[in-house]
Amino acid sequence: MAVLITGGLGHVGSWVATLLARQGKKVIICDMAAPHVDRMGLDYLEEVRDNVHFEAVDVLDTHTLFETFLRYRDELEGVIHGVSVIAGPSFQTRPFKHLSINAMGTLNVYETCRLLGIDKVVNMSSGAVYGDAAGPQVETMPYKATDLYGATKISGELYGDQYTATYGMDIRQARLFFVYGPGKRPSHMHAVYQAMFGPLEGLRDVHPDNGRDQTTDWTHVEDTARGILALFDADSVPHRHYNISCGVPIAHQDIVDSVTELLGHDSGMRLGPGPFVVRGSPLDITRARTDLGFEPRFTDIREGLEDYHRWLKKNA
Numbered sequence: 001m002a003v004l005i006t007g008g009l010g011h012v013g014s015w016v017a018t019l020l021a022r023q024g025k026k027v028i029i030c031d032m033a034a035p036h037v038d039r040m041g042l043d044y045l046e047e048v049r050d051n052v053h054f055e056a057v058d059v060l061d062t063h064t065l066f067e068t069f070l071r072y073r074d075e076l077e078g079v080i081h082g083v084s085v086i087a088g089p090s091f092q093t094r095p096f097k098h099l100s101i102n103a104m105g106t107l108n109v110y111e112t113c114r115l116l117g118i119d120k121v122v123n124m125s126s127g128a129v130y131g132d133a134a135g136p137q138v139e140t141m142p143y144k145a146t147d148l149y150g151a152t153k154i155s156g157e158l159y160g161d162q163y164t165a166t167y168g169m170d171i172r173q174a175r176l177f178f179v180y181g182p183g184k185r186p187s188h189m190h191a192v193y194q195a196m197f198g199p200l201e202g203l204r205d206v207h208p209d210n211g212r213d214q215t216t217d218w219t220h221v222e223d224t225a226r227g228i229l230a231l232f233d234a235d236s237v238p239h240r241h242y243n244i245s246c247g248v249p250i251a252h253q254d255i256v257d258s259v260t261e262l263l264g265h266d267s268g269m270r271l272g273p274g275p276f277v278v279r280g281s282p283l284d285i286t287r288a289r290t291d292l293g294f295e296p297r298f299t300d301i302r303e304g305l306e307d308y309h310r311w312l313k314k315n316a
């Protein structure tokens with residue numbers, strides 16, 4: 001059997017694809033970046049490339065999406081949807097485009113699956129659906145959007161729940177939170193990410209305007225991917241929504257300090273006052289632990305940072 005992953009060349013999607021391919025599964029990656037895969041430096045994905053097929057598809061291009069899914073339909077176990085413009089300072093610079101990719105792109109994936117009889121879909125949602133509600137945040141808490149990105153993730157969940165209720169599909173929501181780790185180069189990221197993780201790649205003296213007054217559960221990408229797969233692999237689930245994170249809150253300044261300690265020198269990183277994005281924390285992962293047997297490996301951020309550092313050195 002095969003699994004199709006939209007956004008499978010993204011940070012999270014590429015790890016989901018890799019873990020599936022390592023199990024010997026055929027993986028179809030649908031991602032606009034497919035023509036550039038050889039230049040992306042994703043060594044872990046390269047190792048399993050024999051099991052991976054690449055398709056360059058824009059999730060807003062309904063017809064191409066349909067034709068592509070149709071070609072693989074008969075061998076598909078299901079679809080994992082991971083295309084989004086992620087939260088950050090650039091999201092609001094192109095609101096219509098970014099809202100379209102996140103909301104309409106997700107709807108296109110659900111609708112294509114409905115038309116083709118592909119019932120099982122895991123959508124990569126976000127802890128942003130809780131807004132700034134105080135943690136620990138549990139899945140039964142009401143939706144609250146504190147920014148445009150959060151609104152798109154809420155809409156993706158609502159469409160999914162209604163497609164499940166109306167058409168008997170099986171659309172599951174993995175609520176992810178603040179992902180770091182191998183595959184993501186700090187030099188390609190926003191300034192707050194650079195100030196925290198950049199020294200692991202040799203960056204110095206980044207001074208973002210904000211980010212210091214935030215505590216949240218930064219999660220190693222392999223844990224995130226394993227959580228998504230635990231949700232995908234479960235035969236049946238008693239709930240539609242699952243928090244997937246390490247479940248352990250850490251202050252942004254503590255990440256800066258842990259990186260300094262790991263490297264043995266100060267890289268001149270200074271976070272500005274205030275939060276980076278308005279969110280509560282942490283996600284309570286009891287439901288994923290109980291129903292899916294999900295157990296994050298990197299609950300001590302220092303171990304996650306060491307692993308990340310090894311990857312960045314190897315892939316400099």
Ligand SMILES: NC(=O)c1ccc[n+]([C@@H]2O[C@H](COP(=O)([O-])OP(=O)(O)OC[C@H]3O[C@@H](n4cnc5c(N)ncnc54)[C@H](O)[C@@H]3O)[C@@H](O)[C@H]2O)c1
Pocket residue numbers: 006007008009010011012013030031032033057058059060081082083084085086087101105124125126127175176177178179180
């Ligand atoms: N990264 C995080 O910290 C985080 C936190 C919570 C939730 N999430 C969610 O997890 C999912 C994956 O996040 P990520 O960090 O891997 O994102 P990413 O930006 O690394 O990957 C997104 C992928 O989507 C592709 N893409 C973008 N627009 C496209 C389009 N129109 N058509 C086809 N492909 C397109 C990109 O080429 C990229 O490979 C997203 O839904 C995101 O909202 C991420």
